[in-house]
Amino acid sequence: MALIEAKNIKMYFPVQRGFIDSLFKGETTFVRAIDDVSLQIEKGETLGLAGESGSGKTTMGRLCVRLLKPTEGQIIYDGEDIGKIKGKELRLLRRRLQFTFQDPTSSLNPRLSVGNAIADALKFQRLGTPAERKEKAEEVLEKVGLSPASSFYDRLPHQLSGGQKQRVVFGRAIIMEPEFVVTDEPVAMVDVSIKAQLLELMLDLKKDLDLTYLFISHDLATARHVCDRIAIMYLGRVIELGDRNQVYENPLHPYTVGLIGAIPVPDPKARRSEAIPPGEIPSPINPPSGCRFHPRCPKCMEKCKTEDPEFREVDTGHSVACHLF
């Protein structure tokens, strides 16, 4: 059974308008950040969520841990719709669902020692005495590779390197021993020479704590190394989903083909075989009719301009939303 199931999720954000505009112009317009997405995340897997900026991947991640409430649809976790949970129950839910934010520098308080930043997670959950919390935080520091913990506990974020800060962010997420962690671009800000080290740490933590990850990344090369399955998003929709080998070796959707073809390969002999899709991702306020990719699609047919393709399984575990299949 799926650990987390998203059912027909929609997330619309109202477009901010000035006071005068809101008086005289009729209806509010919406940014359709997520427009009808259904996803299942299995226990113990790492599901990758990839796509260009503006495709809605971060919003999807936030919805999965109830940092946002969907406009429509349900997120089912442990048999319950987490959109309906409130108050104390919600606080208890937060122990099991965690999120690491994109930029480790701006997600740590510059005036708070990193040990306290980790221990505070327990405080907000009203767990343990101060001494117990400190002991637990030191244990976590060791676990994320900041050892010896005593020498790191009192340091401030600016005294750490980018990679170390990212470790603190992981530590803060795992101190509650969650079941599910959403990591938003965890290695986008670090140098390539230590990227692999952080990815390995993530996988070690996963094994130790029996975690399930939703790995959000625009970097498909990195995603290929860590994810079991991968979902490709475009303009608020999941347009392709499959086992990582299926998606990378046999991409079906023309957008996925273009996206994978555009990744710079660190090999001067490799030459691009696929043409790069022209143009840029359109505005999610007024997405194109029919298939949202049709204005940029090299294989666009008449049907694509009017009919929205259904997201369906074309091979075991490999689904795509495209009229070609």
Add this chain to the structure above:
Amino acid sequence: MTNALRIQDLTVEYKTRRGVARAVDRVQLSLEENRTLGLAGESGCGKSTLGRAIMRLVPHPGQVAGGNIYINIDDDIPCKKGDIPKGEVDITGLNEEQMRVLRGKEIAYIFQDPMTSLNPMLTIGNHFIQMIQAHNPEIEKEEALDRGKEVLEGLGILPERVTDYPHQFSGGMRQRVMIGLGMVLRPRLLISDEPTTSLDVIVEAQILEQMAELKKTFNLTMILITHNLGVLAQTADDIAIMYCGRIVELASTENLFEAPQHPYAQALLLSVPDVTKPNKKLVWIPGAPPDLVDPIPGCMFNPRCPMAMDICKTQVPPLIESETGGLVACHLYGGK
């Protein structure tokens, strides 16, 4: 082949409160015309500082502490404060006015961040007019605008958009405008600093393709500063790998990827994820670069190097010719 650029013993230092940090340390480099040199390395290795030093635009509190930068000039260039003779010119000896004349016309620089490098109060067309008239005041506005439109078209921007302001463009489009401004005066040498780093892969691929196209039309010599080795594999002719302000290896792109010589270059290449090789075991380099204010003796890479020997801890390895025809600074190859 003539050299478009020749750098000798260039040292750039930042005077900080904690002491002097040597961001570029006795760099030797020469670049033939019409080639693209990739300058790669981790953050803080001095690649941007080196690029800016070539423009003589090292930000305060940095300054060129020694060395020479020679560029080649085809014709005598008139200047109010002393004409610049043709041939090889050492730009470290020029005055500010002479540099102003050279910047944009002979050497152009595309800055990292297109959001903050364009003037929000000026239309894109005005950016081009200002750029062109600053160097050629005799050119009329209309003609300047036409030249701008021509370059923008090559970069995939509709000519009628010159009347738009920067905020009306997407990030990728703004970056294209920056590239267009860098190229419109047809400089001999174009330095671009992480031109596609903040962009999505599809837009990145589009821009790199257009840049390569324009480089051919305009006969440019290019320096591409980036930490993304995948991008360099696809665009550069030669690659220089920097570590702690020094060039540790310089080789043709093929040779560097085929047979990297320096242990740092080897490790760096093994750490790059490759989408075509899912089973590649990614490695990392243990430790972190040393503090530049308090540098270590010998080879700067020795504490992280798996092959470190005793000599590495005391002596700086010179940049010598490598077996693959490039240059390498490592004691492993000093025996010849």
